[in-house]
Amino acid sequence: MNATPDLLYSETEDDLRAAVRSLLADRADAQTLLARIEQPSPYVPGLWEALGAGIGAAGLLVPEKLGGQGASHREAAVVLEELGRAVTPAPYLTSAVIATETLLALDTDQRPVADLLAALASGERTAVLAVPLSTAPGAPLPATDTPGPVPAVADAVAADVLLVPRPDGLYAVPAADAVITPLSPLDLTRPLAAVDASGAAGTRLADADRAREAVRRGLLSGAGLLASEQLGIAEWCLEETVRHTKERHQFNRPIGSFQALKHRMARIWLELVGARAAARAAADALATGAPDAGLTVAVAQAYCAMAAVHAAEECVQLHGGIGMTWEHPAHLALKRAVSDRTALGSPGRHQDTVAALMDLPAPERTLL
Template sequence: MTDLLYSEDETDLRAAVRALLTARADPAAVLAAPGAESGAAADPALWRALAAEVGAAGLLVPEKLGGAGASHREAAVVLEELGRAVAPVPYLTSSVVATSVLLALTPGAETEALLRDLAEGRRTAALAVPLSLAPGDPLPGGTDRITPVADAASADVLLVPGPEGLRAVEARDALVEPLIALDLTRPLAAVTVPTGAGTPLAGAAESERAVRRGLLTGAALLASEQLGIAEWCLAETVRHTRERHQFNRPVGSFQALKHRMAGTWLEVVSARAAARAAADALATGSEDTALLTAVAQTYCSRVAVRAAEECVQLHGGIGMTWEHPAHLYLKRAKADATAFGAPGRHKETVAALTGLHSP
């Protein structure tokens, strides 16, 4: 394992992404967006700016295909900032999961052309599997209705695994039905693909390996998004309790609240270590990637939910209102806790990989 501290390049990338999100997608702006109540996609201009101007969409794509040739550590930094802003952009689904699936395939003209489009932000893609699917779960087959698929409604291309292999299907050629989601900032949809639609990209065996690589990458880097959620919730809670007064004292000075926030801080620090370890394992090709991913998901899922719940509760009555963005973080944290496998599923993976299963 390499140094888990943030490098200078990672710090500079964080500053660029945070500046963009602060200007165009702070939590108040996300809440006030026209599609906030319907779960519709955010302003496409935000995605174009993140993908093209900052260059975040192509971080994992090699330079020869128009990307930045960066590592998963840099992608993790972007996801931390997107988590802090609960930004409704398809970065995790398109620039991380779908891109990782394509990169795991044998290079071909169709694959490389699609990777160039994704890297430049001209198009987005979504892997057509249930969002709850864990890296080790059986993959769906056939062309039956697949649900729920994250960001399918806004994707240009769907990567559809099946018995014959992986196909790239234009979204307009599939039936995509929007669903009501808990987290309105990450829209879900049911996808039905007609038999024979799309362009074949790989055979069955190669397709399964590539899809599992995409799911593993998604689960590992989702921990960084969960870290960003927890960090914002803790910082916002500390800020509010400093400014809110009762009995002529800041409520944050009350011992009971200090203990709760201190406990959350310790959990957030530990979550940062777990998320960074998972991202670094992907970046270095560590043989412990599956284990570190399962550990990160088991821990970071719980920390994000706990921090969001504390944020809502310690804001008092205002934390329960639609006007305050705390509910966005709680919904994203709850939804993320079921994405790419629930914590209990990842605990089973940890037990299996460490030999803790009962004989």
Template sequence: MTTQSTQPDLLYSEAEDDLRAAVRSLLADRSDTASVLVRAESGTPYDPELWKALAGGIGAAGLLVPEKLGGHGASHREAAVVLEELGRSVAPAPYLTSSVIATETLLALDTQTEAVAGLLTELAAGRRTAVLAVPLSASHDGHLPVGERRITGVADAAVADVLLVLRTDGLYAVETANVTVEVLTPLDLTRPLAAVTLDDMDAATHLADTETAEKAVRRGLLAGAGLLASEQLGLAEWCLEETVRHTRERHQFNRPVGSFQALKHRMAQVWLEVVSARAAARNAADALATDSSDAALAVAVAQTYCSRVAVRAAEECVQLHAGIGMTWEHPAHLYLKRAKSDEIALGTPGRHKEALAALVDLQAP
């Protein structure tokens, strides 16, 4: 049941600021841009120790899980802060896929059942990861791969312990040891994709009936799209800050290039867009946290806007770094690739714009 819409709170609480500081410190220590570059180029971007520290040490994996199931009983607002910081560092971690989408899907089921409660407890503790077996491009109001034997484009499947699979008779939990996971070559090297072939469903655990399962999956994808905007916000913020830093230090004609009017105008425009993106992302996180009746509307607005801001900021970062930004050694390309990948993740901006038009009863031209 959704609540009546109320005035959204876009400000960060003290607890959220403390959480941000802890996550940023951890990522600076274990996932700086140099180490992310090295791991991305090696083809094995994930750092198990980073995930162990983030999920279990800080407890980020259990933010959305109730305390009675071993979580922290926090909300989407706190999870959004974690994703902002992960976006700033383009850290290869299955947080969005496991701790948000899969967890939110499970929370929409009957958490009194042993299978669901047990899996949520394991996810909250960071002992296991789960991934919803749908393409990264799947949207909450679009086609779902019900009953498909081979599913292509599943993000983070290579590091998941459990897959949540939609079948014609409901939702199942399948150990990845019982499926074939073929790692693909993605555009975004920090969020690998895979093709999943469901070989053996005999050992799968049935979690919910068909109707409940589809509603739960769509809820998980809606939450994922809403909080993806926070990742895009963090990415855009880093790109802007790095660009400003570089143009202050880079000199031409005995002046910082950032003092040239044309460049100042470009960076000022990105700053305005980032500020607006922050408002949209925070509104979506708050709407999800309060279970607002306007949650779908807030998510559509956030994704329509934040997706394009992230791409714009990343493109400007590459352009205003000039020749340096075009090199493989500089991390700018990782941010551009993540931004382009996120742009089509969980629904394209165009699809969200169509959903937005339908929600406000605005006819397309």
């Protein structure tokens, strides 16, 4: 097992959080997002450039010698916490984490790999791994060299480059050479698309064995840091619920003073504390290359996914009538939380992973 993980935030991470939160408050507040989701593209113009290049968030995981910031998964996790809090439409998880980590697992001395990493780190380009959003680390990958699209690829509509796994290796395919068909997702802030790259040649980046391990690393990092996004969702939902129940009065009293509502919010808080510990442990395990990173990530996903959904459901319910309306951002958080619950492996699948790694009986369940 790994040494005791560092769950605390460093001063650098706190500074990064403040910068990202300030940017999102200025460029992508709730009202801006509510207006954008009515349009064909939810992405806020100029936001990715400011986040990826201006703050340098796109290159956090890329070493300095390859043009990045040379930071770690801990810093990337902080960015995702803030993106989760604001339910921001941005290809950060898909490009700056999953695609970037996939490329870093390849031979970075190769010119095509190094050049693409430098472009991703600068925010000049975005890349997406062409697998369904629901694909868990270690799960079988769809065949992408046969006719027919790969379904539910997240942020493909925003990508410049597609990383396409094929039986003989991993290929970089210009997005313009593939057929990308937008789908109608539950979460309007994270667009999904069907991607058909079977007719595009692309540039071969790795052989089959190296590609398989690289994709696994990319998906594992994505799943581990997705827990931080789920943590951010839960944090916002609890804070917004507490604020609302302090201001909303019934019988000349704040509804937050009612014991039944206090108990419900207390339960969310307890789950939030556990989610923070699990998410930070996963980020630290990935950052340090801990041998039990796979287990830590599975634990984080099995817990944080459900904690985020519960917090979002309670946020909608405890807001009463206003929480059910399109004008209030609570539905954005709920839809992102529900969508994230099946992203990169369901909680049930991650529970099975924990059971297998710890040689325990698999849990019995009826859902997920």
